[in-house]
Amino acid sequence: MKIINFAIVNRLDEGDDMKYAIFVIDMLKEFIEGSIPAKDAKTIIPNIKTIVEKAHDKSVPVFYLCDAHEEGDPELKIWGPHAMKGSEGAKVVDELTPKSNDIVIEKKTYTGFFNTPLDEKLKELGVSSIIMTGIHTHICVQHSAADAFYRGYDIIVIEDATAAATDVSHKQGLETMKSLYGAKIMKTEEVLRLFK
Numbered sequence: 001m002k003i004i005n006f007a008i009v010n011r012l013d014e015g016d017d018m019k020y021a022i023f024v025i026d027m028l029k030e031f032i033e034g035s036i037p038a039k040d041a042k043t044i045i046p047n048i049k050t051i052v053e054k055a056h057d058k059s060v061p062v063f064y065l066c067d068a069h070e071e072g073d074p075e076l077k078i079w080g081p082h083a084m085k086g087s088e089g090a091k092v093v094d095e096l097t098p099k100s101n102d103i104v105i106e107k108k109t110y111t112g113f114f115n116t117p118l119d120e121k122l123k124e125l126g127v128s129s130i131i132m133t134g135i136h137t138h139i140c141v142q143h144s145a146a147d148a149f150y151r152g153y154d155i156i157v158i159e160d161a162t163a164a165a166t167d168v169s170h171k172q173g174l175e176t177m178k179s180l181y182g183a184k185i186m187k188t189e190e191v192l193r194l195f196k
């Protein structure tokens, strides 16, 4: 895991003092071509790539939240072994391989905040608003959004840069994050316009 301290986090212009970070959640081989695939996982890759490249351009920090399971993780009882630490399935898809300044958070359950340094890193960087991408919308994206909400972060979810196993699950996830956590549901194009 490579951890980089950013001296400066760009303020992006949304007319306020928002300091953004991007989350790329579980865009791992396991969830795209492995045992627990998300239906539109392949089709959202270009949108995530566009967002990440823009973020790199503007020195907005990019966090990759990645399953890296070990024997005994409670979730394995539900889903069976998947994205096991060090396996091929636990690797980020080639198109989105993290760059040296990106921060990779290995997680053991749905949320990226549980027993990880994620919150501490976000606070170090002064992040106030998290832009969510990745899979699955109603599982790891939604649970990471819940934890972000509990900790006081504003949340944006990019609807065409997230995906789930079915359209129903995708929509349910978006609706839950909107109604319970006050998430703004936006499209890739709209989010790019925040990055002036």
Ligand code: ZN
Pocket: 067, 069, 075, 082, 083, 108, 109, 110
């Ligand atoms: Zn998992």
